[in-house]
Amino acid sequence: MTATRSALSRRQFIGLSGATAAVTVVGGCATNPVTGRRQLMFLSESAEISMDKERAPHQFSADYGALQDARLAQYVSEVGSKLAVKTHRPDMPYDFQSLNASYVNAYTFPGGSMAVTRGILLGMENEAELAAVLGHELGHVNARHTAQRMTKGLLSQAIVAGVTMYIAEEHEKYASLAYGLGGIGAGALLARYSRGNEREADALGMEYMTQAGYSPQGMVGLMDMLNGLHKRKPDLLQRMFSSHPMSSERYADAMAAMNGKYNVARSLLLGRERYMDMTAGLRKIEGAIKLLQDGDLAMMKQKFDQALVAYTGALRIAPKDYAGLLSMAKCQMALGKKKEAQRFVERAQSVYPGEPHAVHVAGMVSLASRQFAAAHAAFAAYDKALPGNPSTAFHDGTALEGMGRKEDAARRYAHYLRATQQGKEARHAHQRLIDWGYIKPAPAGHAE
Ligand SMILES: [Zn+2]
Structure with missing residues (x-):
């Protein structure tokens, strides 16, 4: 599919790219399986399953x-x-x-x-x-708590649409990191229950x-x-x-x-x-798991040197631990050591071939090393294994941009913007679409 430049409005362009991400949330009055009472439930059982x-x-x-x-x-x-x-x-x-x-x-x-x-x-x-x-x-x-919370409007729109606004927040926090998966890793897709x-x-x-x-x-x-x-x-x-x-x-x-x-x-x-x-x-590798916990907490606090020490210790106990190797790759990325990061992500992939998260991190490492074709290949592989992550669309857009494939990059950025319009990534994607003439800048004083 070829997008026609400039003639398209932003909405039209965005509408052109990719399949619709909307989740069917059609329900109605349903019997609560636990209480046996009828109650309003906007999420049908089949929607619960497909969302899951x-x-x-x-x-x-x-x-x-x-x-x-x-x-x-x-x-x-x-x-x-x-x-x-x-x-x-x-x-x-x-x-x-x-x-x-x-x-x-x-x-x-x-x-x-x-x-x-x-x-x-x-x-x-x-x-x-x-x-x-x-x-x-x-x-x-x-007790269908997720459906109940959605019906009451207690889950954010982001969760309802299957995407995550946490991407923006989380990503600003880890801007320099190789996390690259937005808030998904932080459980952003999960419901927050009431007491x-x-x-x-x-x-x-x-x-x-x-x-x-x-x-x-x-x-x-x-x-x-x-x-x-x-x-x-x-x-x-x-x-x-x-x-x-x-x-x-x-x-x-x-x-x-x-x-x-x-x-x-x-x-x-x-x-x-x-x-x-x-x-x-x-239990045999309990020491390693405890060190991984310490490392993860240090990463969250952006104390990367401290995380490095913990992950090194964990890998000394369990050298072939997939989580340990991949966490180490992310930590090395955060420290700006791309070669080391690449070495660890490759080892993680060799101990757990095909696990998609490592493929995504490999893409981020390639991206940071300006190996755009390798990055694009990794994101495409990830997207095939686990479709629908808007964060992947954004990073793939960056890789394609690096390869000089503007039109494909624009399509990926537009895909990302359909999921979220907040944060640094969204601003970058939006600006590119303006620069390349796909959309017109919003008139002053008319914020979009
Ligand atoms: Zn619970």
Whole structure:
């Protein structure tokens, strides 16, 4: 498709490029699966699922992809499946992932794609605690909290449209970094729940886990672990708490439920030995994971030298750790060491071939090294594996611009501008479209 220059208005040009990104959010009055009551729900079940399928892979990849420890990944999935059949929506396409990210978190998308990180897996001590965390996420899916929050207009337009305004903020922060994925890595595609949602998810989690044969002690243990960690290392839980508000009240509620309604279930399975056995491989590199956590926090605070020390230590313990290698590549980029960054991103790609996040970072490293064709090839590969990330469109536009392919670059910039019109990237993209005559500058005093 060829865009005709100058004759097109900005709106027309933007409309020409690429497929529409709009998510179908048609719903209506639906029965809440948990309460059985009819309620207004703008997000239909099929929309919940399609939104989930569209976004979960991006988030999972940004969290360094699925654990390469197949036995542990399988175990987590089996525990989740035991609970899923006990839920109010047993037929949802549940998917229980374990991810390489080191920070402490668990999250779910509205169609039932959920994940736990290595950080939280390392923090827990028995299978009942794992059942509790998965039960809680299942609670969010079953009570349809994302759909509810969208219906009430509590999720930002960015989240509704499947793109993220956080790109701008996040990107300004990491302008010099090779993150390149906008806010996706920070969980920007996930819903922020209310305290009421959390209470309901906890109650449902407790119900599902006990029905699946686990002791309610697991929920109490989980809350205790999270509260303790929050007191000692609040930064580690920042992301988890930003989507799941946490309080000592939740611990007290779990305790009361265990001593009251679920008292008879207290003697059910804790599964400490099995959990310890399954997570033995993770515990062997616990030192590395802790150092990765330190490194990630240092990166967030832009203390790159400090991050370098932590990542070096982590790689000394676990030299073939994909998350470690890729984090090191980003850190080297932040320090302006492009050659070193390239070396680490190549090693990351060799230990986890095809994982899209590394491909994206490779593109950013090439871009910084002014290897525009290599950068474009990487972004195209990423876009094929995980389509629809506006941030990729922007960076690909930059690569194409570097290659002198103005028309293709303009198309990519226009694609980006359809997703977001705020931030430095948007200003750059907009300015190029003006410079190249695709759009007219807005008249003075008429801000667009
Ligand atoms: Zn929650």
